[in-house]
Amino acid sequence: MVGEPVKRWKCAYKACEALCCRMERELTLKDIREISKAAGKKVEDFVQVKPNRRGAVPFTLKRKRGRCVFLQENFQCQLHPLGAKPSLCRIYPFLLSRVIYGDEPILEVRPAQDCPGIGRGPRFGEEAVKTVAESAKNYLEGLREVVKLSRRGLKPEEILEKLEAA
Ligand code: SF4
Ligand code: SF4
Secondary structure, three states, X not given: OEEOOOOEEOOOHHHHOOHHHHOOOEOOHHHHHHHHHHHOOOHHHHEEEOOOOOOOOOEEEOEEOOEEOOEOOOOOEOOHHHOOOOHHHHOOOEEEEEEEOOOOOEEEEEEOOOOOXXXXXXXXXXXXXXXXXXXXXXXXXXXXXXXXXXXXXXOHHHHHHHHHHO
16 A cells, blocks of 8 residues: 555544545445444445446445435444444545556555544554555455456346345
């Protein structure tokens, strides 16, 4: 993983009214499995089939009134205490900017410019960097899983059906 570092960060979700939870968020199949199990939800309750800009992962979190379906009225994430947040939510305050393919693919991340928590709070130390790197890696593995199934000719809806049946 490469990218510009963040020196300090503290999520200020009340101040920004969970700004990042209003954006489109891709889901890997692992994310979907974990959320479904932890939150006891059916896949159709929170997954939307939508090809994204990069055209790789066609699953995103459903939104209601422009906000993630798991965002509560107090701006807290329902999945956070369940330990089931999607990989791309765990890489905050970074955004995935691109994947550089090679023998060992490299994920490039960049700080989310509009995140008001950047520059505040404790030092963004090794543990936090490790979490971001692991989550980015999980996302990449998830991406590969979807690509593999798509190459077998499965449509996104069929992939979800297989998940539901598993
Ligand atoms: S990560 Fe940043 S943008 Fe997202 S809720 Fe926290 S402070 Fe707001
Ligand atoms: S899953 Fe949680 S952190 Fe991720 S967008 Fe939804 S409310 Fe925000």
